[in-house]
Amino acid sequence: MVIYGVALLAFCMLVGVFVGDILGVLIGVQANVGGVGIAMLMLIVLSNLSHQKFTLGEPTERGIGFWSAMYIPIVVAMAAKQNVIAAISSGWLAIVAGVAAVAVSFAMIPVLSRIGGGERHDS
């Protein structure tokens, strides 16, 4: 059933965010530490296992697939609710700091990619 997939997704996210909150408290920061990442790891492990040991069933997968496909529309909605005014009206310092941080970070990507020895998939 489709709801099994949605529920599985919800379960992964809730557990992940909960663990992320606990991690934040443990290391003493006022933030969730990697909650969504932990949830993603759970789902990845689960979906990789499912090919070998058991099958989730096609309707269940559709329940997850739907939300995966809703990702872009949700990101578009996210863009439409950003505080763009605050980003560009706080003066030059904020803009220069933001732009410089992005430029330097972009420049580091090829450097780190090479160190990691990742092969290029030129597709």
Add this chain to the structure above:
Amino acid sequence: MILESLLAVLEKNSLITAFAFVGILVWLSYEISTRLTGGHIHGSAIAIALGLVLAYVGGRLTGGQQGLADFSLFAGVGILGGAMFRDFAIVATAFGAELEALKKAGLVGAASVVIGVVLSFVVGAIVAVAFGYSDAVSISTIGAGAATYIVGPVTGTALGADSGVIALSVAAGLTKSVLVMIGTPFIAPHIGLNNPHAALIYGGLMGTTSGVAGGLAATDPKLVPYGAMTATFYTGVGCLLAPSVLFLMVRSIV
């Protein structure tokens, strides 16, 4: 009267209105992509850019902080685009991602988060100094803001920074996230951002979850799970390092 009832229906069913609205916006963007740019600029990149423009217009007209969602008619856009649905959809993209790619990039991915936080912090701090700030607390807060718009205020609050400086740090983080959303599809071919390995590093270096989410959606949706995975650790690591080690470093220098 008809118009009034229509508006009432749209407001009462705000999330459903948001589905319809975003659907139209995405359709329009893909039409623009194929007809006006010949497919050169990805439809989702145009949709995200249009979303940001609408957020600007919304902010201008309402004076609020939620962009378009400050119009009661578009309150549902705020729900659909809020952290809850965003994170739910991000988790869903992990389904079917390759475990192998993660294992291979595990170490450099983790390193990229720490490097990313330190790099953005240092750049932000240098800019703060260049603009005349000389106290360690303000410099660190603005540096933290250059990491993400959450690390900034968390650091500023922890260090007891001035509220104006905290606002600046949020603005720096917002500028970063908007720029990452818009800039990624254009810069991606030049920095080799076309495989899971590079996406993991990209997420770790950029760190802004919304920026990475938007940027990869507009570049190649297949890369989303890898970038989002590392990015979600960034804010936590930033909140850990900025008010402690990095602040002490700044204080010892100034």
